[in-house]
Amino acid sequence: MSHDTAPAGPVFTPARKAELEALAAKYPTRQALLLPALWMAQREHGWVRPEAIDEIAAELDLTPAYVRGVVTFYTMYHTHPVGRHFIQVCTTSPCGMCGAGDVVAALLEHTGCGELGATSPDGRFTVIETECLGACGFVTPMLIDDDFLESVTPDTVPELLARYP
């Protein structure tokens, strides 16, 4: 996965196109493929590039403006490049009152990101706070890319980060 702004290939390679058309059989409208198509774009490029929005709009007979409106509604679609590994840490009340703030501080320190939403200078990590991850009994839960991690503490942060070069 590349995460930069340099020109990239299309989302819908023949394989992706086949994947999209297989999904199309499961829905009565083409528009229903929009969220799945946006996920494909993000998996391909690491973020939803403006070119991908144009490409998806053309595939699904929608306007790019409409697609952009949907992209910006959903927080998990990245509208700009992010670090090679994207970290989402829960700080909503149940986690917040059981120590999530200390995990955030440890993440910002050990990734070198310094502040939430920023990408580390080496391009390796971006850390954001996220609202309730639905694992409130396993404080602090977080996602690194697609890996769901539970019971993270400030002490376990360095070892966890080491798994994501």
Place this chain on the structure above:
Amino acid sequence: MGYPHPIHPKETPLLSQHFGELDARSYEGWTRRGGYQALRQAVGMTPEAIVDEVKASGLRGRGGAGFPTGMKWGFMPKDDGKPHYLCCNADESEPGTFKDREIMRWTPHALIEGCAIACLGIRAETCYIFVRGEYTEPGRILERAIAEAYAAGALGDNVFGSGKRIEMVVHWGAGAYICGEETALMNAIEGKRGNPRIKPPFPAVSGLFGMPTTINNVETLAAVPPIITRGGAWYAGLTLGSPKSTGTKLISVCGHVQRPGTYEITLGLPMRELIFECCGGMREGRTLKAVIPGGSSVPIMNAAEVEECVTDYEGIAAKGSLLGSGGMIVMDDSTDMVLQICRLARFYAHESCAQCTNCREGTAWTTRILERILRGEGKRADLDLLLDLAENMTGKTICVLSDSCAAPVVSGIAKFRDEFEAYLSGARAPLAVGA
């Protein structure tokens, strides 16, 4: 069971008895545990018989609203010639709630079977399971289980040779609490922004793709197979309290208890027994201060109310709150209530879809006012201003997100007013929060 803890004697493990057993995730493992008997039985039943059995069980929606499931299914039209849809709401995002996740990751086939039976009951051939984007692990486990169920003939064109057709599709969300609202969820599947729709029309008339649709929570659907095999009357007999609250309920308990986890209780268990026996009580040296019993959207209860409360729909309502999703947030005496209420308000401000003015502005201003109180910059009139805002946020918008933000503010000021006043008077040291 109180996953990840062993079963407590006060629990009634029906849906949760196989949590933690890796082998229960597979089709083979599930059938060895009696799985898919209910679906085999249901393919030979009429839709009416299925709906009647669920009606007899007294099962009520486990997502938060507590609406009778059989009655909801009964609203679906007959012989209308239109495609019908089932939506399974697996967008579990209500702070404090983490029970559906355990169903999906440990017993995915229980959910698939429940969805399939519901499809037969409402005359639907397609079920869309909307899984929140963050639930990477449960969603993938569910996708693998669905593929297994197709391969075994439990789904597809000819379910167990009955000639009946059931298609099941996982539709991934992409980060938006509001998509747990039923019509917002339908919009998300349709490829739209997740804005809730004005009701009526209700989903049974015009839901997904404009067609008759039933939408149920994961736990509700997972409770259906035992109702079919053991009978609605048996399920209705499971109660310790009100006869209107039947069956078992998964309660995910988090916060300052010794053993946070997902507990399964027969409805009607005293809340004190759940918190102090099943969950082991408060952390060492601490006492109970407050409980938000049904996910963050319901009114806060104080310790005295918890002491006498029965954990079912009626019992919690009698104490001025709601069973809701069964996401229980327990707070001990170290908790700063103003700070926690402010954090909840920030959650709702972040998650407002912003289509209704009262919600968009109300959640944002509630957060800003609470932040300035915490910073020691609050004014005496701020508490009345918060209550006035809350009044304008309750019952005035398309969905209840706005009401959900108001609930902890109103109950918090009513029950913990001294803590707010301590910030206003300077008796409590200000905190560095907000802009």
